Amino acid sequence: MEKNLNPRRDFLKKSLLAGVGLASTPIIAQAESKEIQTSESSINNKVTFLITSDIHAQVNTHDEFFVENGKHVFKKRGGLAVLKTMIDSLKKSNPNQTIVYDGGDFFHGHALATFTEGEALIPIFNQLGYDLILPGNWEVVYKKKKMLYDMGHANAAKVCANMWHDTTDEFNGELVYPPFWIKNMGGTKIGVIGYTDHLVPKRQSPAFSVGLRFDHPEKNLPKYVKYLKEVENCGVIVVVTHIGLAQQVGLANNPATQGVDIIIGADTHERLRKPIKGKFTDVVECGAFGSFVGKLDLKIENGRMAGYDYKLLDVDPVKYKPDTQVQALVNKALAPFKNDFNKVIGTSTVPLMRYYVMETPMDNLITDAIKWKLKPDIALSNGFRFCQPLSSKDPKTGLINITEEFLWNMLPLDSEAKTGVITGLQVKKWLEQELQNAFAPNPAKRFGGWFVRYAGMEVNFTIANETGKRVNWVKIGGKEVLDDQEYTIVACEREGDPNDTLCRIEHVKNPVKHTLMMHDIIKEYLKVHSPISPKLEKRATATDAPDTLLTQLRGYDYEFM
Structure with missing residues (x-):
């Protein structure tokens, strides 16, 4: 058994846990047991987020709409095999400090997803190299049990601080997924808190979300920011959301986001070519259908975010050739339905x-x-x-x-x-x-x-x-x-x-x-x-x-x- 070398720090940690109302939750107990030590020295580096969202199961390259010089034009974009090549290429510029993240609505929106209730997408998703995912508003479309299966078989961490079990068993009132995710990047702890749309039971057919309860992000966001900063010593706080651009900008103007470095949004398929600045933090959102990747470089100085650079990049099949392994998985998944489709x-x-x-x-x-x-x-x-x-x-x-x-x-x-x-x-x-x-x-x-x-x-x-x-x-x-x-x-x-x-x-x-x-x-x-x-x-x-x-x-x- 490992000896506790810092009982005073443990005492302070438990005191802060009680102070923000988290001491008894199993999620936090798990976070405590997996604590990552951060160097006390000054940390200077760059952390990169590669961001997709609202892919809606669009597995192949497709037509996409753009506005150029006031005119409407169409181009070929997307395709998960093309996306894989692009992600791998972009990671090379910061190989050890890149987080690949998807903002939800991955398992719905295409016949392949509907006919297999999302299952056919799982092996493809697992080849793309995601580190973290957030459930979107359409993840409930196959109902709770299937959402848990699809998300559970996806090889990435899950995060969502406003989705709870609403049941009659021992899980009632417990969060479905961890409220936050912590990653040590070059000695700086990055804390990520996730929120899906609290209106899921009204937006989707009510039957889809039976057994689940949702609430507004601002209800518990300050609590988790406080915990990550004061207990986990996170130097950077990122909030990932699937609530829509206007709502994300509204959240950025809400005092509940004090202490948040940036919001990575999703849901409305908006293409932010530059961030929108709120009163307390900024917002980015990165399009839909696998047509775009958001590249967010966080500049780290002395273990804190000192600035950032953001770009919205096209998933261009001319620039990035399809990954053969992912394309083979896509073709295999589509094969039984090819004639009908x-x-x-x-x-x-x-x-x-x-x-x-x-x-x-x-x-x-x-x-x-x-x-x-x-x-x-x-x-x-x-x-x-x-x-x-x-x-x-x-x-x-x-x-x-x-x-x-x-x-x-x-x-x-x-x-x-x-x-x-x-x-x-x-x-x-x-x-x-x-x-x-x-x-x-x-x-x-x-x-x-x-x-x-x-x-x-x-x-x-x-x-x-x-x-x-x-x-x-x-x-x-x-x-x-x-x-x-x-x-x-x-x-x-x-x-x-x-x-x-x-x-x-x-x-x-x-x-x-x-x-x-x-x-x-x-x-x-x-x-x-x-x-x-x-x-x-x-x-x-x-x-x-x-x-x-x-x-x-x-x-x-x-x-x-």
């Missing part, structure tokens, strides 16, 4: 994309198909962010082929169609809430993805107006909406929602689930209407923002490119 179900004359906040060609396709098939007054779809664009044309036909695989990228969950009846007044109140969810000035009141998508309705609003007064006018079927008139709606069924709730609209009359699935509706529509040419049709317009708005963040020096 490659089946062409329709064609388009124009690119399909989902990057605009208010209205997108891709979602106009989806809602047009629903309205065509079921003939409601209003067809609805969620304001999803996932799905990379589709722009590459078939050289033989000059058309863009829409495959079964891409349909699963657009809608990784195939849900049942559900109809109901609501009044015009319900429509207006619901739209006001959806605008609040997307554009609330207070980031803490933001919720979910982008603005809801629809067909059969036109809405004009002013983003900067106060809560409840943003909607200027609403038209349904080309006519001004009437408060007491009833309208039929169709949207997807969400597992766990009350029967009379549809796309977050409560107290819907005459709710009816159909045997029709959304994928079948879209495939039937494409069979009849291809080639399609979906475009922006001013279904959603704002007096104070362009139809092609690309970010929800307002009031900061940031432009999506």
Whole structure:
């Protein structure tokens, strides 16, 4: 047995543990037993974070959207085999002091992930060399048991300080994953605290997160900062989050982040080419779909962060050749599904994309198909962010082929169609809430993805107006909406929602689930209407923002490119 050479230090440590309310937790006991000694000498070096997030199971190189000199362009980016080569190349510049980190939503967003509930991604993930991962809001999509399996088989440390077991057994109230991770890099202790979105039970189908409880990051962040600094003697504190850019900037302006050196964000797929400076710390976020890697170099002087350099780098298949081992794993995983995935179900004359906040060609396709098939007054779809664009044309036909695989990228969950009846007044109140969810000035009141998508309705609003007064006018079927008139709606069924709730609209009359699935509706529509040419049709317009708005963040020096 190793002899305790510093009983006074142990006494002080236990006193501080009690002071911040951590003395009895098993996670902290584990941290105590694995304490890393830090040199007392002055430490000067560089620590590098290589950052990905929101890959959404996009295993192969794909089309990607950019804005260059005010014009929209498409390029080939991503692919996990390309990403592997890039990570290995970047690590060479700082081989012993690089942390490879993923910010969540890795195991969802592609047919391969859906059909295998994420399992097919595990061996591929394990070849990429990640040191640390954070669960995203979509990690619960296959429900708690499967999330624990997929994350548990991923060869990387896990961190999340705001996800607890909500059960009737002995684990009730315990954190699912360690709240922080400590890494000694060249004699400096780097402490990383993680937070996922506390709104997961509302953003996703409620059934997905049964057995889990979430809370706001600011509730316990100061406690963990204090512990890492005063007990573990961490010289650098990094907070990793999957809560969205506006919320991350809001957190950076919250006194709860005092003592935090930087926030590495995720969730909204935003591409920060330069950090956003908050009152107490700065924020970076590094895009999506494996198209980008954030490179964050922390300058360390005397064991503390003295500055940093940040770049957003393209995962460019021309610059980085695919790693043969990872590509072989990808090909092996896809092989059983290849014929089905490659089946062409329709064609388009124009690119399909989902990057605009208010209205997108891709979602106009989806809602047009629903309205065509079921003939409601209003067809609805969620304001999803996932799905990379589709722009590459078939050289033989000059058309863009829409495959079964891409349909699963657009809608990784195939849900049942559900109809109901609501009044015009319900429509207006619901739209006001959806605008609040997307554009609330207070980031803490933001919720979910982008603005809801629809067909059969036109809405004009002013983003900067106060809560409840943003909607200027609403038209349904080309006519001004009437408060007491009833309208039929169709949207997807969400597992766990009350029967009379549809796309977050409560107290819907005459709710009816159909045997029709959304994928079948879209495939039937494409069979009849291809080639399609979906475009922006001013279904959603704002007096104070362009139809092609690309970010929800307002009031900061940031432009999506």
